[in-house]
Amino acid sequence: NAGVTQTPKFRILKIGQSMTLQCAQDMNHNYMYWYRQDPGMGLKLIYYSVGAGITDKGEVPNGYNVSRSTTEDFPLRLELAAPSQTSVYFCASSYLAAISYEQYFGPGTRLTVT
Amino acid sequence: AQTVTQSQPEMSVQEAETVTLSCTYDTSESDYYLFWYKQPPSRQMILVIRQEAYKQQNATENRFSVNFQKAAKSFSLKISDSQLGDAAMYFCAYRSPREETSGSRLTFGEGTQLTVNP
Numbered sequence: 001n002a003g004v005t006q007t008p009k010f011r012i013l014k015i016g017q018s019m020t021l022q023c024a025q026d027m028n029h030n031y032m033y034w035y036r037q038d039p040g041m042g043l044k045l046i047y048y049s050v051g052a053g054i055t056d057k058g059e060v061p062n063g064y065n066v067s068r069s070t071t072e073d074f075p076l077r078l079e080l081a082a083p084s085q086t087s088v089y090f091c092a093s094s095y096l097a098a099i100s101y102e103q104y105f106g107p108g109t110r111l112t113v114t
Numbered sequence: 115a116q117t118v119t120q121s122q123p124e125m126s127v128q129e130a131e132t133v134t135l136s137c138t139y140d141t142s143e144s145d146y147y148l149f150w151y152k153q154p155p156s157r158q159m160i161l162v163i164r165q166e167a168y169k170q171q172n173a174t175e176n177r178f179s180v181n182f183q184k185a186a187k188s189f190s191l192k193i194s195d196s197q198l199g200d201a202a203m204y205f206c207a208y209r210s211p212r213e214e215t216s217g218s219r220l221t222f223g224e225g226t227q228l229t230v231n232p
Contacts, residue, residue: 035222041225043205044222045219090159096218102161103161107156110157
């Protein structure tokens with residue numbers, strides 16, 4: 001299993017550009033999450049999904065959109081990028097029925113908006 | 115809303131010594147889950163240890179153990195026999211048991227940067 005994969009690893013955007021961060025998992029997990037981590041800070045939840053076709057906002061959803069058309073994929077869309085969105089973005093997944101309740105994280109995408 | 119506080123932005127320890135990282139949290143729930151994650155320079159988030167609030171026994175994983183004080187809402191991580199590879203940012207995280215409102219989300223503290231000196 002590849003686990004949770006994210007692409008790209010790094011990206012530089014100009015203000016006002018748009019992009020999609022890709023996230024995929026091959027563990028058949030029903031829950032998926034997007035977090036952002038600002039320098040020297042903990043992770044904050046942007047959006048999450050409890051299954052295909054179901055998404056909900058987290059703590060910091062403004063400026064982002066998500067979709068979940070399949071169990072495996074959970075892309076994060078940035079529209080009209082702003083410098084405040086410079087951050088490291090982590091995708092994670094978990095299995096609802098798992099006793100461990102562990103979230104598995106991808107390697108992150110470092111995004112710079114200039 | 116739950117909050118997680120890590121009051122030590124940085125800690126250092128000598129190799130082979132023991133260090134304790136602090137974490138406190140605020141919640142009105144009686145059942146929940148607590149985690150410590152390690153983030154080395156590679157940025158990968160690695161689960162170190164977990165604790166279910168209904169369990170009175172403190173969790174232990176090899177050199178890592180926790181001191182869970184439910185009444186005090188405290189969840190500290192003890193690293194024994196510290197190794198150079200333990201150097202990383204450590205995050206404390208809280209998870210609500212209420213799937214329908216929380217989606218099993220994690221609430222993270224701001225992290226403690228641990229340095230291990232040879």
